[in-house]
Amino acid sequence: MCDHHDRLKSNNKDLQSVEKQLDRRHFLKKTSLGIGALALGSLLNTEKTWASIGNSDNASVNAFTRNKLGLPHHLPKAKRIIYLFQSGGPSQLDLFDYKPKLVDMFGKDLPESVMQGQRLTGMSGSQSTLPVAPSIFNFKQYGESRAWVSELMPYTAEVVDDLCFMKGMQTDQINHTPAITFFQTGHQLPGRPSIGSWLSYGLGSDNENLPTFITLVSKNGKGQPLKASLWGNGFLPTEHQGVQFRSGKDPVLYLNNPDNYDGADRKRMLEYLGDLNSIQHDAYGDPEIQARMSQYEMAFRMQTSIPEVTDTSDEPEHIFNLYGKDSRDPGTYAANCLMARKLLEKGVKFVQLYHQGWDQHIGCPNGVKFKAKQTDQATAALIKDLKQRGMLDDTLVVWGGEFGRTVYSQGQLTKTNYGRDHHPKAFTMWMAGAGVKPGFTYGETDDFSYNVVKDPLHVHDFHATLLHLFGIDHERLTFKHQGRRFRLTDVHGHVAKDILT
Amino acid sequence: MSDTSDFVLFLGRFHPLVVHLPIGFLFFAFLLEVLGRKKKYEALTNAVPLALLSGFASAFIACVLGYMLSMSGDYDEGMLDIHFWFGVATTIIVLIAWLIRIGKIKLKKKLKIKANISAITLIVILLSITGHYGGNLTHGSDYLTKYLPFNKKEEKVLIPIEKLEDAVVFDYLVAPVLDAKCTSCHNESKKKGGLALIDSLSIMKGGKGGAALIAGNAAKSEMIKRVLLDPHHDDFMPPEGKTPLTEEEIDVLKYWINGASADFSSKVGDVETPENISKIASEMLGLGHSAGKGKIPNLTEVDDSILKELMTEGFRVSELVFDSNIYSIELPAKTITAENSSELNKKLELLSKIKDNVFWLYLEDNQLTDAHLNGVTQFKNLKKLKLNKNSISDAGVSQISSLELESLNLYGTNVTKESLKTFLKIPTLKKVYIWGTSISKKDIDSLNLENESPEFILGI
Numbered sequence: 001m002c003d004h005h006d007r008l009k010s011n012n013k014d015l016q017s018v019e020k021q022l023d024r025r026h027f028l029k030k031t032s033l034g035i036g037a038l039a040l041g042s043l044l045n046t047e048k049t050w051a052s053i054g055n056s057d058n059a060s061v062n063a064f065t066r067n068k069l070g071l072p073h074h075l076p077k078a079k080r081i082i083y084l085f086q087s088g089g090p091s092q093l094d095l096f097d098y099k100p101k102l103v104d105m106f107g108k109d110l111p112e113s114v115m116q117g118q119r120l121t122g123m124s125g126s127q128s129t130l131p132v133a134p135s136i137f138n139f140k141q142y143g144e145s146r147a148w149v150s151e152l153m154p155y156t157a158e159v160v161d162d163l164c165f166m167k168g169m170q171t172d173q174i175n176h177t178p179a180i181t182f183f184q185t186g187h188q189l190p191g192r193p194s195i196g197s198w199l200s201y202g203l204g205s206d207n208e209n210l211p212t213f214i215t216l217v218s219k220n221g222k223g224q225p226l227k228a229s230l231w232g233n234g235f236l237p238t239e240h241q242g243v244q245f246r247s248g249k250d251p252v253l254y255l256n257n258p259d260n261y262d263g264a265d266r267k268r269m270l271e272y273l274g275d276l277n278s279i280q281h282d283a284y285g286d287p288e289i290q291a292r293m294s295q296y297e298m299a300f301r302m303q304t305s306i307p308e309v310t311d312t313s314d315e316p317e318h319i320f321n322l323y324g325k326d327s328r329d330p331g332t333y334a335a336n337c338l339m340a341r342k343l344l345e346k347g348v349k350f351v352q353l354y355h356q357g358w359d360q361h362i363g364c365p366n367g368v369k370f371k372a373k374q375t376d377q378a379t380a381a382l383i384k385d386l387k388q389r390g391m392l393d394d395t396l397v398v399w400g401g402e403f404g405r406t407v408y409s410q411g412q413l414t415k416t417n418y419g420r421d422h423h424p425k426a427f428t429m430w431m432a433g434a435g436v437k438p439g440f441t442y443g444e445t446d447d448f449s450y451n452v453v454k455d456p457l458h459v460h461d462f463h464a465t466l467l468h469l470f471g472i473d474h475e476r477l478t479f480k481h482q483g484r485r486f487r488l489t490d491v492h493g494h495v496a497k498d499i500l501t
Numbered sequence: 502m503s504d505t506s507d508f509v510l511f512l513g514r515f516h517p518l519v520v521h522l523p524i525g526f527l528f529f530a531f532l533l534e535v536l537g538r539k540k541k542y543e544a545l546t547n548a549v550p551l552a553l554l555s556g557f558a559s560a561f562i563a564c565v566l567g568y569m570l571s572m573s574g575d576y577d578e579g580m581l582d583i584h585f586w587f588g589v590a591t592t593i594i595v596l597i598a599w600l601i602r603i604g605k606i607k608l609k610k611k612l613k614i615k616a617n618i619s620a621i622t623l624i625v626i627l628l629s630i631t632g633h634y635g636g637n638l639t640h641g642s643d644y645l646t647k648y649l650p651f652n653k654k655e656e657k658v659l660i661p662i663e664k665l666e667d668a669v670v671f672d673y674l675v676a677p678v679l680d681a682k683c684t685s686c687h688n689e690s691k692k693k694g695g696l697a698l699i700d701s702l703s704i705m706k707g708g709k710g711g712a713a714l715i716a717g718n719a720a721k722s723e724m725i726k727r728v729l730l731d732p733h734h735d736d737f738m739p740p741e742g743k744t745p746l747t748e749e750e751i752d753v754l755k756y757w758i759n760g761a762s763a764d765f766s767s768k769v770g771d772v773e774t775p776e777n778i779s780k781i782a783s784e785m786l787g788l789g790h791s792a793g794k795g796k797i798p799n800l801t802e803v804d805d806s807i808l809k810e811l812m813t814e815g816f817r818v819s820e821l822v823f824d825s826n827i828y829s830i831e832l833p834a835k836t837i838t839a840e841n842s843s844e845l846n847k848k849l850e851l852l853s854k855i856k857d858n859v860f861w862l863y864l865e866d867n868q869l870t871d872a873h874l875n876g877v878t879q880f881k882n883l884k885k886l887k888l889n890k891n892s893i894s895d896a897g898v899s900q901i902s903s904l905e906l907e908s909l910n911l912y913g914t915n916v917t918k919e920s921l922k923t924f925l926k927i928p929t930l931k932k933v934y935i936w937g938t939s940i941s942k943k944d945i946d947s948l949n950l951e952n953e954s955p956e957f958i959l960g961i
Contacts, residue, residue: 070823079829206817207833322961347817347833388960390887390910390934471822 071202072471077435077501079206079394080344081199081466082351084337084379086371087180088223088358091405091420092428094135094368097167097449098148102134102407105448110408114450121174123361123410124421130408132448133418136365145439152372155380161439162383162392163430164499168443168452171403171424171459176224176359179402179424184230186463186488193234193479195463196350198488199470200240201233202477207347209305211243211298214343214351218374219247219331221356231352235481238291239298242352247331251310251339255303270300309346312338322385324377334378341385344395358401361410362419383432392433396469400429407448426452429462435469435501442499457496464493468500513570517639520563524632526556527595527624534621549617553599556624560592574709576638577690584634591627598624642690665783666770670761671701674769674782678750682739698724701765716763719755728754749781798882800826803855811855814848827860827882834866834890842868849876856880865910866890871897878903888914889934895919902926912936912960918944924955936960 093099110130124130137150143161156163173179178188185192193201196213205212215231231242245251257263274293281289312327315338320327326334333355340351355375360367379399386392404427405420412418426445432438444454457465464474467488474493478485530552537546567588571581598620600606601613608616636644662668679698686693689703696708707713707723714722727738728746739745746754756778761767769782803826808818817831830852837845845868852859856879869891877886878900886901887910898911898920906927911920912934921944924933933955945957 067820067823072822075822204819206819206831345834347831384961387958388912388934388936390889390908390912390932390958393885393908393910393932 067204069202069477071477073473073476074471076469076471077394078396078433078469080349080351080391081396081398081470082340082344082382083195083353083398084375084382084400085180085183085352085354086358086375086399086401087221087226087354087356088176088360089179089401089403089405089422089427090358090371091135091360091364091368092167092426093405093407093420093449094137094364095150095153095372096148096165096428096430097426097445098139098150099134099407099445099447099449100139101447102132105132106134107131107413110448110450114446114448116451118425119174121422124406124408127410130406131413132407133364133409133413133420136416143439145441147439147441152369153376155377159380159383159432162387163432164436164438165428165430165441166400166443166457166462166496166499167426167428167441167445168454168456169400169404169427169429169459169462170452170456171427174403174422174424176402176422179422180224180226180230183402183459185232185234186460186490190227190229190232191234192486193236193240193488194229194231194242194352195466195488196231196242196352197233197236197240198467198477199350201236201479202472203349203470205347206349207305209301210309210343210346210348211302212349213240213242214348215242215244216251216336216340216351216353217244217247218333218336218353218355221354223357223359226354226356230354235486236479237287239294242350245310245339247336249330251330252302252306255306266300270296305346309342310339312342319385323381326374327378327381333375334381337378337382341382341391344386344391345389360405360420364405364418364420365416386433394434396434396436396466397432398429398466399431401427403427404449407450423450426450431499436499437501440499442496455496455498458492460489460492461494461496463489465496465499468495509569510573513566513568513573516563516566516570519559519566520635523556523560523563523591523595524628526552526559527621527628530556531621531625534618538618549621550599550602553595553602553621557592557595557599560588560595564588564592574695575691575693577692580634580638580642580690584631584638587627587631587634591624591631594620594624594627637690639691641685641688662786664770665779665786666768668769668782668786669765670757670767670769670772671765673786674753675757677785678746678753682744682746682750685743686739714758714763717759719758722758725751725755725758749784752778752781753785798827800858800882802826803828803858807851807854810851814851816848816852821860826858828855828858829861829863830859831861831863832865832867837867839868845869845873849873853879857882859883861885863887864891869893871900874898874900877901880904884908886910890914895923899923905929908932908934910934911938914938916940921945921948924957927955930955932956932958934958 108131110132115130119125135150137152139148139150140157141147142149142157143159145161147160147163147165149157149160171179171182173182173188181190182188184194186195194213196215200212213231217226228241228244231244233239233241246253257266273296277289277293280286281293312335319338323334323338326332327338329335333353336353340353343351355371358368358371383392383397386395386397403422403424406423408421409418410421426449442455443452443457445451446453467474467477474487474489474495478487480486530549533545533549533552536542537544537549567585571585597606598617601608601616601620633645659672662673668674683698687696687698687708689697689699692708694708694710696713697703697706698713704713710723712722713724719725724738727736728751730737732741732745737745756774757763760772760774760778769779774782811818811830815832815836817833819829821827821829832848837848853876859880860882862877862880862883862885865887866889869888871894874888874893874897877883881904883904883906885908886904886906889910890913893911893914893916895916898916901909902923904927907929908931909924909927910933913936915938916935917939918941921940924930925948935957936959940957940959942959945959948954
């Protein structure tokens with residue numbers, strides 16, 4: 001008999017009296033239904049129970065003793081990451097992937113030799129023609145690396161020598177939700193842990209007073225919706241999920257105590273709650289209880305740490321000027337970039353930004369122009385700011401969307417206007433900072449920016465490379481769930497060694 | 502010999518299995534015979550003929566199968582011959598011993614007992630010899646004695662070299678790769694596929710399928726083709742279950758075949774050596790600064806109690822590579838302020854207990870002064886040092902020029918252009934952050950820097 005498992009045991013007087021009251025009922029329950037229920041419960045819960053032994057117990061014994069997962073596997077280059085997710089699929093053709101030969105092809109049907117029978121979306125698949133739409137924007141080469149950038153990104157053009165362009169990006173998904181889920185979790189269906197959760201699980205926290213993984217979404221975002229599963233923990237212990245800050249003046253609500261409450265006994269209250277929870281945990285072994293406990297404690301610590309880190313009033317004027325005037329307006333992309341830098345300075349490991357609205361099916365030129373204007377200055381400012389502080393040394397910056405856009409026009413093509421549909425087979429992203437080659441371009445597309453002709457980089461490869469920069473062998477960071485060991489890259493992924501310093 | 506049918510080889514591979522049967526039977530026969538001489542166990546002798554007969558039958562089958570296996574041609578012929586004839590001899594002696602035992606060969610009674618015991622003793626001796634040679638064939642002739650106590654291993658001693666250019670490509674780069682990944686199956690006694698990769702003679706001789714390599718043409722060389730196949734391909738080398746060659750090892754082999762035309766005496770300096778090869782090579786030989794990069798020194802383990810103490814003092818401690826004993830240490834900004842500045846000394850003193858183990862040290866914005874830097878000079882393995890936003894001047898910086906730093910962050914400190922000289926004295930330095938100091942772009946331009954010098958990051 002293992003009835004001691006779910007018997008309440010406490011040194012607390014109040015709880016002991018509750019225990020006694022329960023005795024008779026407890027006895028009856030044990031002798032009748034108890035054993036069967038216990039057996040069933042342990043059948044259903046074995047995984048959680050094992051998980052709590054193998055995995056989440058680490059949380060209590062961290063940092064000064066060795067990493068329980070044997071991480072990092074090799075010397076890391078990156079300590080932190082900020083991922084600037086451009087949701088919707090920015091048009092590589094109008095921003096970075098310069099294709100001068102397209103001008104001669106204006107309005108001509110996209111050759112079948114380029115399409116190679118690719119299945120299109122329902123949005124442009126039924127079009128009678130697929131007219132080639134060259135970008136109406138001017139491109140120039142910048143910096144010592146002579147990287148091509150369009151006139152829409154004048155600020156980014158200033159920092160190209162710090163960026164590593166990946167022009168041969170490829171994904172398997174052609175629609176937003178599966179594509180963005182794939183990018184953030186390594187699988188097109190929701191339910192797997194996101195990149196940030198894997199890093200938090202694997203490497204732990206650098207600052208106990210702040211979450212390891214924080215998500216910031218630009219306010220007033222229109223376009224494809226974002227959802228919490230993108231920064232979810234999947235089957236990893238819950239404390240590793242991304243904590244989303246609100247995009248507004250108060251990034252975290254209710255940090256201040258309510259009126260007429262001075263907060264003096266808050267700590268005692270939490271300790272008592274912790275006692276209750278740990279009794280519950282002893283009884284059921286559910287690691288979710290531990291996760292809840294650590295989240296309550298985190299919330300308590302965030303009451304002091306968050307106001308400090310989200311307060312930008314001590315930033316000097318020239319920093320605001322650097323990020324652009326939007327940076328004074330909380331919740332904008334620029335303000336989020338600035339806050340991201342402050343979070344990274346405080347030891348947050350993963351800051352995930354989202355900026356929505358890069359989905360230009362119609363009116364692509366104006367749409368891209370508008371989105372570029374919202375993000376360009378702040379993105380470049382972030383690079384410069386991290387660099388001058390010496391943080392770019394060990395901070396990885398990632399810029400990119402979930403896929404690219406087609407060379408042909410969706411809908412009518414005119415001299416000044418066109419639309420572009422989703423394109424998963426070739427698009428551009430860039431990384432900067434820790435361990436990636438600055439002023440470097442990896443991968444190449446054909447003259448239509450439709451197929452990758454050199455050095456393709458699949459989403460799985462991107463994940464493998466990202467983990468590599470953090471000192472992690474992507475094949476060895478695994479978590480056993482439902483009888484199988486899962487990893488971020490599933491059974492795929494190759495580290496793109498050519499882009500590493 | 503390659504025309505031997507697969508079926509014969511299939512049967513042949515049962516030889517190692519079947520061969521253990523006669524060994525068991527015959528040793529047991531010996532046991533019965535010896536014990537049977539005692540009155541108490543006399544009855545046992547009745548079983549001896551059966552044991553001998555079974556021994557003979559199984560030994561005969563083992564011989565046939567062994568012959569089939571030998572037709573693969575994978576084995577050293579000299580040793581194979583010895584094993585073969587001893588095997589045959591054992592089988593014949595067993596037959597004779599059995600015949601004596603059952604009385605088909607008639608001997609006088611007294612003689613018979615002697616003949617019995619001596620025949621069976623001879624069998625045991627022959628068995629041991631045959632078995633020994635058989636084992637040598639499969640496992641290599643040094644298998645048995647490799648871990649023999651006091652057995653001095655004779656190893657080819659390579660003289661350590663100073664410069665990469667002086668390294669003989671084959672001896673210093675190729676042979677270690679072959680030894681690590683190939684020679685356990687391709688050696689003098691166990692020539693899988695007829696190939697041995699022991700020395701220049703055996704390598705150039707090639708294997709059953711022809712030459713192992715074509716000098717100057719790695720792409721067409723069999724040994725390169727085999728290691729580059731799909732790992733699930735039947736011809737992939739090394740076979741399943743063994744560790745495949747790394748990309749770097751394959752690059753070295755290719756470089757030797759192409760660059761050095763598979764010559765056995767060329768030195769690295771004699772042949773055109775691409776940058777990636779010299780990098781791999783210096784890493785293999787442990788040479789130069791490029792090798793030092795990313796290499797982790799062997800350090801003693803840090804006492805857990807010191808780490809705990811550091812953490813209670815407010816340091817963030819993380820081990821950079823699991824089980825490497827190298828650490829990244831950070832004192833979060835503003836842990837030390839004007840009010841508690843007296844605590845800094847105590848904290849740094851505690852930290853100096855693990856000074857050799859600190860690789861990255863972050864001390865940003867913590868009231869550090871030049872005096873504190875004196876202690877930091879003791880951290881001889883430091884690669885990355887952040888001292889930004891502290892009241893540090895040129896005098897302080899001049900003290901740390903002995904460190905082999907790669908990255909030094911001094912933004913928002915009091916350093917002036919005087920310190921530029923100090924930075925240039927650190928050959929390993931790659932990045933220096935001096936935003937918000939009195940050093941200007943003009944000061945840096947006036948240095949007329951070469952490409953090798955560190956990058957100075959001034960800010961916007």
